[in-house]
Amino acid sequence: MKILHLIYTHGIAGAEKYLLDLLPGLKEYGIHGEVMCVCPPVHKNKVQLYCNRLNEKGITTELIPTSRTNILNVAKKVNRYCIANNIKIIHSHLFNSDAIAVAVKIFFNKKIQLLSTKHGYKESYFIKNTDSIGKIEYNLYYFITKFVISKIDHNVTISKAIADLYYNLKLTPKKMAFIHHGISVDKKIIKEEGVKYRKFSPQIIIVGRLTKIKGHAYLFDAMPKIIEQFPTVQLLVMGEGIEHDALNIRAEKLGIQKNISFMGFQDNPYAFIEQSDIIALPSLYEPFGLVYIESFALKTPVVAFDVQACNEIIVHNETGILVKAKDSKGLATSIISLLQNPTERNRLTENGYRKYVSYYNTARMIKDTADWYNQLQIAVK
Incomplete structure (x- = not known):
């Protein structure tokens, strides 16, 4: 054919x-x-x-x-x-x-x-x-x-x-x-590159175009509460798009500029994801969402909004954490809980990785x- x-x-x-x-x-x-x-x-x-x-x-x-x-x-x-x-x-x-x-x-x-x-x-x-x-x-x-x-x-x-x-x-x-x-993700290649992608501790990452549908604003609104618990936390914002200026202004109004790093487009996003403690993906809708299964493959725990098709891929409390859509407080609470509990992060990532190997x-x-x-x-x- x-x-x-x-x-x-x-x-x-x-x-x-x-x-x-x-x-x-x-x-x-x-x-x-x-x-x-x-x-x-x-x-x-x-x-x-x-x-x-x-x-x-x-x-x-x-x-x-x-x-x-x-x-x-x-x-x-x-x-x-x-x-x-x-x-x-x-x-x-x-x-x-x-x-x-x-x-x-x-x-x-x-x-x-x-x-x-x-x-x-x-x-x-x-x-x-x-x-x-x-x-x-x-x-x-x-x-x-x-x-x-x-x-x-x-x-x-x-x-x-x-x-x-x-x-x-x-x-x-x-x-x-x-x-x-x-x-298909080869973690061995990522680790062998010898580049230090762990820039902060703790390190949260969001990957996606800077558009309203990706929900960056809700994550920014969650950051002050997260910073209260983890003053050195840094959010890596990876991607480009029309919401860049609006998000910059939002960060200034929230007083979180020092805890936000706009990374733009990166040739090797996998390495940054793999080295982050949590990937937050508060999209308001996804046709599918490749980054969810990339997170599974890279063993990075994912926190996302409970919306289509995110909840088609992530099983709540099994392969990731799902939060009610547009709930910045819930987003902050879930992220803080995972940052405080490495054992729980490991359980979620192992489950996610098994799902990647067996299906995705x-x-x-x-x-x-x-x-x-x-x-x-x-x-x-």
Whole structure:
């Protein structure tokens, strides 16, 4: 089976990491994937680095820098590539890629088979509806999404939470199948790098884009109470985004600037996570949340809000601690309790690590994906 994976991207995030881990392993099942990356011209160099990483893993990759408004022209190029390389299946990832794939089928190649992985939904929807996820908002994005889904032959999601969301929004007549992410983390490589990533004691870390949906503000509000108990505590804020200035101002108002380190983007976040006492992830919603299972793999105890899909991955008081959403006091209490109890931290991390080894690994993800493809084999031959 030969498949072209189509992704409109600005750089490496969850969907891009997913392809890096997935495609090389699928070859063992006779499923050969190629990748076409479409990106805005301003991000060409960054995306080229991603393409290079795919090439290093033996995945043939094509890069098309173009505006996302140029859908028909891109669709024509995608179709030409499929014809030239005898590809009859396109597997798209993310909203813009789905739209391009559907344009290929409608305007250029009605026989092409379309598959799609749903990695999420419009982020502004989650920010606006954190207390009413599943509420339908009838807008242009909604209607385009519904039309595009109707033209795709087979859809799959990365979590039960996303499958439930699309069904509750009436975007699909029945719930889509879901395949959880899996990862591979070599802790030996991290430790052998010889770089000191333990900068403070105690050390808390939050990893993710600086956007409202990631809940940084609630963690900042929890910090004064944590600092009362641990004056030398330092929160490493890893990531970049539009909320950076607002969070800086919040830190100043709370008087916690000395206990906050804005780290920006880091090439090796795993090393910082592995060396931290706790990773706090107070997202208000996650389509999946790779960093949760990365924490399992790195044996760093995780404290998160009890929201979808966080509670799909973390079992409260077994593989992590879940706190009521938007509860900064509860967040502070849970973090303080874990900092005071290394035995409990160790129990949680050992349970999380066992879950990573037994389930949240790339081998399981690859097999589940191969099985899904093979269930569709009659339709896609």
